[in-house]
Amino acid sequence: MGRxxxxxxxxxxxxxxxxxxxKGYEGASYADLTEAAGVERPxxxxxxxxxxxxxxxxxxRYYERYADYLPDALQLPTAREVAAHALQGAIxxxxxxxxxxxxxxxxxxxxxxxEAEPVRQALIEARVEAEAQLRERFERAKAExxxxxxxxxxxxxxxxxxxxxxxAVQAKAGFSRDTLEAVAEQALATxxxxxxxxALRPKPQP
Amino acid sequence: MGRxxxxxxxxxxxxxxxxxxxKGYEGASYADLTEAAGVERPxxxxxxxxxxxxxxxxxxRYYERYADYLPDALQLPTAREVAAHALQGAIxxxxxxxxxxxxxxxxxxxxxxxEAEPVRQALIEARVEAEAQLRERFERAKAExxxxxxxxxxxxxxxxxxxxxxxAVQAKAGFSRDTLEAVAEQALATxxxxxxxxALRPKPQP
DNA sequence: GGACTTTAATAACGGTCATTATGAAAAAGG
DNA sequence: CCTTTTTCATAATGACCGTTATTAAAGTCC
Numbered sequence: 001m002g003r004x005x006x007x008x009x010x011x012x013x014x015x016x017x018x019x020x021x022x023k024g025y026e027g028a029s030y031a032d033l034t035e036a037a038g039v040e041r042p043x044x045x046x047x048x049x050x051x052x053x054x055x056x057x058x059x060x061r062y063y064e065r066y067a068d069y070l071p072d073a074l075q076l077p078t079a080r081e082v083a084a085h086a087l088q089g090a091i092x093x094x095x096x097x098x099x100x101x102x103x104x105x106x107x108x109x110x111x112x113x114x115e116a117e118p119v120r121q122a123l124i125e126a127r128v129e130a131e132a133q134l135r136e137r138f139e140r141a142k143a144e145x146x147x148x149x150x151x152x153x154x155x156x157x158x159x160x161x162x163x164x165x166x167x168a169v170q171a172k173a174g175f176s177r178d179t180l181e182a183v184a185e186q187a188l189a190t191x192x193x194x195x196x197x198x199a200l201r202p203k204p205q206p
Numbered sequence: 207m208g209r210x211x212x213x214x215x216x217x218x219x220x221x222x223x224x225x226x227x228x229k230g231y232e233g234a235s236y237a238d239l240t241e242a243a244g245v246e247r248p249x250x251x252x253x254x255x256x257x258x259x260x261x262x263x264x265x266x267r268y269y270e271r272y273a274d275y276l277p278d279a280l281q282l283p284t285a286r287e288v289a290a291h292a293l294q295g296a297i298x299x300x301x302x303x304x305x306x307x308x309x310x311x312x313x314x315x316x317x318x319x320x321e322a323e324p325v326r327q328a329l330i331e332a333r334v335e336a337e338a339q340l341r342e343r344f345e346r347a348k349a350e351x352x353x354x355x356x357x358x359x360x361x362x363x364x365x366x367x368x369x370x371x372x373x374a375v376q377a378k379a380g381f382s383r384d385t386l387e388a389v390a391e392q393a394l395a396t397x398x399x400x401x402x403x404x405a406l407r408p409k410p411q412p
Numbered sequence: 413g414g415a416c417t418t419t420a421a422t423a424a425c426g427g428t429c430a431t432t433a434t435g436a437a438a439a440a441g442g
Numbered sequence: 443c444c445t446t447t448t449t450c451a452t453a454a455t456g457a458c459c460g461t462t463a464t465t466a467a468a469g470t471c472c
Binding site: 022023024026027028029102106107109110111112113114116124127151152153155156159160161162163164165166167169170173174175179182183185186187188189190191 | 228229230232233234235262308312313315316317318319320322330338358360362364365367368369370371372373375376378379380381385386389391392393394395396397
Binding site for chain 1: 447459460461462463467468469470471
C-alpha cells in the first residue's frame with residue numbers, strides 16, 4: 001500500500017551515471033544530480049540512499065552496461081585478441097559519448113579528498129579484479145601455447161591495464177578515437193607472438 | 207619599509223605542493239594548505255593570491271623541481287633511450303614519496319567540478335606541450351635514422367604519454383616500483399628498432 | 413469513505429568551502 | 443618618538459556542500 005513512485009528509477013540512475021561520469025564522484029553535487037534526474041533531493045535519498053550508496057549503484061550499472069567489454073574479451077581464443085578487444089572496447093567507451101568522455105572508473109581513483117576514500121578504495125578493488133581476470137586469462141593462454149614460455153602474464157595484464165588507464169586519461173583530455181586507436185595499435189605491436197597468431201599482427205615488420 | 211614576512215615562502219610553497227600532490231586541486235582545502243604550511247589563511251592569500259594562482263605557482267615548481275626528467279631525457283642520443291629515461295623518471299617520481307604517490311599533473315586532469323575547469327585546461331596544455339616535445343624529438347630521431355622510416359613519431363609520442371599516464375594512475379593506486387618497471391619494460395619491448403640500437407633490445411624476438 | 417502508508421515538495425539544518433574585512437603587532441623612515 | 447607601511451591573527455562573510463525535518467499529496471486496504 002502507499003503512494004506509487006512517480007519517477008523512473010532506471011532513468012534517474014542513468015542520469016546520475018552521466019553526471020558522475022562527467023564530473024567524477026566529488027565534482028558531482030546533489031544539485032547536479034537532482035537537476036539531471038529531474039527529481040527532488042529527498043526522492044534520490046529515499047530511492048538510493050546517500051551519495052556514496054548512489055555512486056556504488058551507479059558504478060555497478062556502469063560495469064554492467066557500459067564497461068562490459070572485458071567479459072566478452074576474455075572469451076576470445078587468443079591472448080592477443082583478448083588484448084585487442086579490450087583496447088578497442090575501452091576506446092569505444094571513452095570516446096563514444098562526447099559529453100562524458102574518459103572512464104567513470106578512473107576519474108574516481110585519482111580524486112583525493114578524504115571523504116572520497118571509501119569510494120576510491122572500491123574503484124581500486126574493481127581495477128584489481130579486472131587485472132586479475134586478465135592475468136588468469138593470460139596464464140591460460142601461456143598454458144595453451146598461445147603465449148610463449150618467456151611471457152609473463154602478470155606483466156602483460158598490468159601493462160595492458162596501464163595502457164587502458166592512459167587512454168582513459170587521454171580521452172578525458174579530448175583525444176580523438178583515431179589517435180587512441182593508433183596508441184592501441186602501438187601497444188599491440190609489442191605483444192608476444194603465440195604459435196598460432198603470427199599472421200594476425202596488423203603490421204608485420206618488413 | 208614595513209614589517210618583514212615571518213614565514214619562508216619557499217617552504218610554504220613546498221608544503222602546498224605536497225598537499226596538492228596528495229589530494230589534488232579540488233581535494234585540497236585551504237584548511238589543509240594552511241595547516242601544512244604552518245601559516246594563517248590571509249598570509250597565503252597575500253603571498254600567492256587565490257587558490258588557483260597558488261596551484262599554478264605550485265605546478266610551475268612541480269615541473270621545475272620534480273617532473274624535470276623530460277628535458278634530460280630529450281637530450282639522450284637515441285629515441286629508445288629517451289623513452290626509457292622518461293619511463294624511469296616517471297616511475298621514480300610517482301613512487302619515491304610514499305605519502306604522495308602518483309603524478310600531481312595527472313590528478314587534476316580528471317577531477318571534474320566546474321570551478322576546476324581552468325586548472326584542468328592548464329594541465330591539459332602542459333601535457334600537450336610535453337607530448338609535442340617528444341614528437342619533435344622522435345621526428346629528429348627518424349631523420350637521423352635512429353627510428354625506421356615506418357615509425358610514426360606522433361603515435362610513439364602519444365603511446366609513450368599513455369603509458370606514463372597509466373603508470374601514474376597505477377602508482378596512485380599503490381603499485382610498487384618493481385611492478386611499474388615491468389610495465390615500462392613491456393612498453394619498450396614494442397619500440398621500433400633503429401639502425402644503431404638493435405643490440406639494446408632487452409628481449410629480441412626469437 | 414476513512415485510517416494508514418508511502419511518496420513528493422519545500423525548506424531548513426549544521427558544516428565546510430574559498431575569500432576577506434578588521435584591527436593589532438612589527439618594522440622602517442623622518 | 444611618531445607616522446607610515448606591511449604583515450600578522452582573529453573572525454566573519456556568503457555560498458554551497460550533503461543530509462534531513464516537516465508538511466502536503468497520492469494511493470491502498472478495511
